[in-house]
Amino acid sequence: xxxxxxxxxxxxxxxxxxxxxxxxxxxxxxxxxxxxxxxxxxxxxxxxxxxxxxxxxxxxxxxxxxxxxxxxxxxxxxxxxxxxxxxxxxxxxxxxxxxxxxxxx
Amino acid sequence: xxxxxxxxxxxxxxxxxxxxxxxxxxxxxxxxxxxxxxxxxxxxxxxxxxxxxxxxxxxxxxxxxxxxxxxxxxxxxxxxxxxxxxxxxxxxxxxxxxxxxxxxx
DNA sequence: TTAATATGCAACCATTTGGTTGCATGTCAA
DNA sequence: TTGACATGCAACCAAATGGTTGCATATTAA
Numbered sequence: 326x327x328x329x330x331x332x333x334x335x336x337x338x339x340x341x342x343x344x345x346x347x348x349x350x351x352x353x354x355x356x357x358x359x360x361x362x363x364x365x366x367x368x369x370x371x372x373x374x375x376x377x378x379x380x381x382x383x384x385x386x387x388x389x390x391x392x393x394x395x396x397x398x399x400x401x402x403x404x405x406x407x408x409x410x411x412x413x414x415x416x417x418x419x420x421x422x423x424x425x426x427x428x429x430x
Numbered sequence: 431x432x433x434x435x436x437x438x439x440x441x442x443x444x445x446x447x448x449x450x451x452x453x454x455x456x457x458x459x460x461x462x463x464x465x466x467x468x469x470x471x472x473x474x475x476x477x478x479x480x481x482x483x484x485x486x487x488x489x490x491x492x493x494x495x496x497x498x499x500x501x502x503x504x505x506x507x508x509x510x511x512x513x514x515x516x517x518x519x520x521x522x523x524x525x526x527x528x529x530x531x532x533x534x535x
Numbered sequence: 536t537t538a539a540t541a542t543g544c545a546a547c548c549a550t551t552t553g554g555t556t557g558c559a560t561g562t563c564a565a
Numbered sequence: 566t567t568g569a570c571a572t573g574c575a576a577c578c579a580a581a582t583g584g585t586t587g588c589a590t591a592t593t594a595a
C-alpha cells in the first residue's frame with residue numbers, strides 16, 4: 326500500500342532485475358531466481374522479502390518449493406499517482422527552464 | 431543518464447518532497463527549499479546534489495543565491511522504458527496469478 | 536528410512552546513507 | 566567598508582543496507 330515501500334524496493338538494481346526475471350518467466354522458485362543472481366540464496370531471499378513488503382511480489386508455497394509471482398499493480402499506481410503529475414507539467418517546466426537559461430546569457 | 435541514479439534519487443521521501451515542492455513552485459532558492467524541510471540546510475544540499483546527479487534538478491547561480499529547477503525528463507524516461515514494460519503485462523500477470531491461486535485450493 | 540534438496544532464520548560485518556556541527560567563502564546592502 | 570546573508574565544504578556519527586556464514590527445518594526421492 327505504501328508508495329514509499331515501492332519506491333524503496335525499486336531503488337536497488339538487484340531487485341529490479343528480479344522483477345525483470347519474473348516478468349520474463351512468472352512463478353519461478355527461489356532456487357530458479359537465485360541461478361541468475363550473482364549472490365547467495367540468502368541475499369536473494371532478503372531482496373524478495375523487500376519486494377513482497379512492497380506488494381510487488383506474491384509467493385505460493387508448493388511443497389518444499391516456493392513460487393514467486395510478479396504483481397505489477399503497485400508499479401502502475403506509482404505511474405498514475407506520482408509520475409503522471411510530473412508528466413503533465415513536462416513541457417511547461419522545460420519551457421520555464423529554457424527561458425531562464427536564455428535570460429542568463 | 432543512468433536510470434539507476436534516478437531510481438536511487440526517487441527512493442528517498444525527502445527528495446520526492448523536494449521534487450514536489452519544485453513542481454509547485456519552480457526555481458526556488460536553496461533557502462526557500464530549506465524552509466519547508468525539517469532538517470539543516472546542509473542536509474537539504476546533499477539531497478539536492480543527489481537529485482542533480484540524477485539530472486532531476488538543474489541549478490542556476492544568481493548572485494549569492496542558487497535557483498533550482500525541476501527536470502521531469504528522467505522521470506518520463508523511467509515511465510517509458512521501464513514502467514511501461516510492466517504495464518503491458520499487467521492483465522496477463524494478474525490472470526496467471528489468479529489461475530495459480532485457484533488451482534491452489 | 537535415509538539422504539538429498541529447498542527453504543528459513545539468526546548472527547555478524549563492511550559500506551552506504553542521512554543527518555549533524557563547525558567553519559570558510561562569496562555577495563549584497565547599509 | 567563592514568556586517569549580514571546565502572551558500573560551500575569537511576569531519577564526524579548513528580542507523581540502515583546489502584551482503585556473508587552457519588545451522589535448522591521441512592519435504593521429496595532413492
